[in-house]
Amino acid sequence: MRNTYADDSLALHTDLYQINMTESYWADGMHERKAVFELFFRKLPFGNGYAVFAGLERVLDYLREFKFSESDLAYLKEEVGYKDDFLDYLRTVRFTGDVYSVVEGETVFQNEPLLRIEAPLVEAQLIETALLNIVNYQTLIATKASRIKQIVKKERVMEFGTRRAQEMDAAIWGTRAAFIGGLEATSNVRAGKKFGIPVAGTHAHSMVQAYKDEYEAFHSYAKRHKDCVFLVDTYDTIKSGVPTAIRVAKELGDKINFIGIRLDSGDIAFLSKEARKMLDEAGFTDTEIVVSNDLDEYTILNLKAQGARVDSWGIGTKLITAYDQPALGAVYKLVAIENDHGTMEDTIKISGNAEKVTTPGLKNVYRIIDRENGKSEGDYITMHDEEPAKEDHLKMFHPVHTYVSKFVSNFEAVNLHQQVIKAGEVVYENPPLPQIQAYASSSLNLLWDEYKRSLNPEEYPVDLSQKCWDNKMRNIQEVKDAIQQMAGK
Numbered sequence: 001m002r003n004t005y006a007d008d009s010l011a012l013h014t015d016l017y018q019i020n021m022t023e024s025y026w027a028d029g030m031h032e033r034k035a036v037f038e039l040f041f042r043k044l045p046f047g048n049g050y051a052v053f054a055g056l057e058r059v060l061d062y063l064r065e066f067k068f069s070e071s072d073l074a075y076l077k078e079e080v081g082y083k084d085d086f087l088d089y090l091r092t093v094r095f096t097g098d099v100y101s102v103v104e105g106e107t108v109f110q111n112e113p114l115l116r117i118e119a120p121l122v123e124a125q126l127i128e129t130a131l132l133n134i135v136n137y138q139t140l141i142a143t144k145a146s147r148i149k150q151i152v153k154k155e156r157v158m159e160f161g162t163r164r165a166q167e168m169d170a171a172i173w174g175t176r177a178a179f180i181g182g183l184e185a186t187s188n189v190r191a192g193k194k195f196g197i198p199v200a201g202t203h204a205h206s207m208v209q210a211y212k213d214e215y216e217a218f219h220s221y222a223k224r225h226k227d228c229v230f231l232v233d234t235y236d237t238i239k240s241g242v243p244t245a246i247r248v249a250k251e252l253g254d255k256i257n258f259i260g261i262r263l264d265s266g267d268i269a270f271l272s273k274e275a276r277k278m279l280d281e282a283g284f285t286d287t288e289i290v291v292s293n294d295l296d297e298y299t300i301l302n303l304k305a306q307g308a309r310v311d312s313w314g315i316g317t318k319l320i321t322a323y324d325q326p327a328l329g330a331v332y333k334l335v336a337i338e339n340d341h342g343t344m345e346d347t348i349k350i351s352g353n354a355e356k357v358t359t360p361g362l363k364n365v366y367r368i369i370d371r372e373n374g375k376s377e378g379d380y381i382t383m384h385d386e387e388p389a390k391e392d393h394l395k396m397f398h399p400v401h402t403y404v405s406k407f408v409s410n411f412e413a414v415n416l417h418q419q420v421i422k423a424g425e426v427v428y429e430n431p432p433l434p435q436i437q438a439y440a441s442s443s444l445n446l447l448w449d450e451y452k453r454s455l456n457p458e459e460y461p462v463d464l465s466q467k468c469w470d471n472k473m474r475n476i477q478e479v480k481d482a483i484q485q486m487a488g489k
């Protein structure tokens with residue numbers, strides 16, 4: 001069974017428990033209490049030394065439009081059994097809060113708030129699932145793309161993954177995230193239309209198979225397409241594919257723009273070197289060799305080490321599905337809530353695992369940049385009312401291994417958060433995508449190379465201010481005292 005609705009909305013793109021909690025908050029009169037949630041991940045993906053934030057554009061669209069439609073409410077009534085008074089309340093819910101976020105393309109790290117949501121409790125609660133859904137995937141793919149681009153360096157990388165992506169939304173938004181991470185083009189035409197990403201492509205084996213002959217296929221392709229990249233590995237790359245491509249290019253001369261060839265199977269290092277020799281000997285020294293076939297940063301690094309002659313990389317499955325780590329694991333945690341008397345109180349989630357204990361209270365995250373060398377010393381998480389830019393020097397220490405510390409002076413402290421929504425109104429205009437991509441690249445330039453290497457990078461410091469640390473310890477102690485008191489009763 002599949003139902004379609006003219007007034008479909010994304011408000012139900014949430015977990016049932018969010019609506020159940022909303023019902024309790026509403027029934028207990030807590031729904032309007034101001035709550036503060038933070039969205040962050042705990043561990044960098046792919047063993048990488050940094051991540052690239054993406055997803056804000058869709059988050060803003062989602063929050064701007066947030067509203068239960070009549071068919072949503074009818075479904076909740078009929079299928080879940082919520083009562084009319086609660087449904088009448090849900091009908092009025094919009095997102096009216098404030099959102100602070102890092103911008104898309106920002107280099108980000110573990111345990112720092114990427115978004116801070118300050119809103120009435122129900123609103124902040126209902127949006128959790130969708131926000132995580134969006135940011136988890138897009139940040140993961142932008143990071144994977146950036147990793148790949150760090151290895152490729154100057155050659156062009158094209159995103160070829162739509163056919164292998166986890167359904168259509170993932171292909172479209174994954175492509176956008178991949179572009180933010182540094183890819184130059186996509187084969188997905190709809191992503192090109194929707195986001196202005198350059199589209200690019202060659203042709204498939206099926207075309208050669210359809211004509212049953214490489215010469216016929218290349219000729220026919222060239223008749224209608226001036227820019228030609230011929231796929232040369234359908235039968236035999238060296239004996240048939242490359243010589244046929246050269247023959248067609250020579251015959252058609254200026255009538256076509258012979259961009260080059262694509263290799264999609266076999267030993268890419270060997271074949272690319274052989275093909276390069278053949279193309280050069282035929283006088284096509286400016287032509288490009290495009291390669292594809294289950295590539296990722298590891299294979300590319302290896303191919304480069306073997307001296308493969310590649311000008312352009314087409315990357316599908318392993319990028320768009322984040323093949324080696326399919327989840328970022330970002331979470332959304334309550335850090336403060338208004339109490340009965342109308343003042344904000346911190347909240348904490350305790351865990352046996354020190355790294356999983358949340359850091360309570362409203363916080364900011366600053367990038368501490370050394371004024372002398374322009375490089376980033378680390379990120380510094382403060383309580384909301386601290387102003388590290390006004391300090392002469394900062395003590396930065398590891399949030400778990402506190403003995404690891406350093407003093408920094410002559411620094412700039414750049415607040416990574418921008419207010420993107422104010423009282424429900426979007427107040428931030430996302431820059432055009434090429435600008436976001438350029439920002440991602442400049443943000444990465446702040447990092448020393450040690451944090452950017454793909455294998456065993458140094459751990460970038462994400463430290464707490466003394467005040468933040470003391471506040472966390474005080475909150476832990478308060479919870480412990482309360483538990484002890486209860487146990488003693």
Ligand SMILES: Nc1ncnc2c1ncn2[C@@H]1O[C@H](COP(=O)(O)OP(=O)(O)OP(=O)(O)O)[C@@H](O)[C@H]1O
Nearest residue numbers: 264265266267268269270293294295299302303306
């Ligand atoms: N020289 C190379 N060094 C390391 N890996 C390579 C090299 N050449 C190709 N690969 C990678 O090896 C993997 C498998 O290639 P393989 O040659 O086994 O199969 P294939 O050529 O794809 O076969 P098929 O004809 O079924 O497509 C791919 O991920 C490809 O990118």
Ligand SMILES: O=P(O)(O)OC[C@H]1O[C@H](OP(=O)(O)OP(=O)(O)O)[C@H](O)[C@@H]1O
Nearest residue numbers: 160204205264292293294295315316317
């Ligand atoms: O290998 P990926 O990184 O996932 O990149 C996408 C792949 O999609 C195509 O293969 P496919 O076998 O689907 O079609 P084809 O017959 O056109 O080669 C293309 O040739 C690439 O190999």
Ligand SMILES: O=C(O)c1cccnc1
Nearest residue numbers: 160187200201202203314
């Ligand atoms: O244009 C191509 O060569 C292409 C596009 C999608 C997937 N594989 C290859």
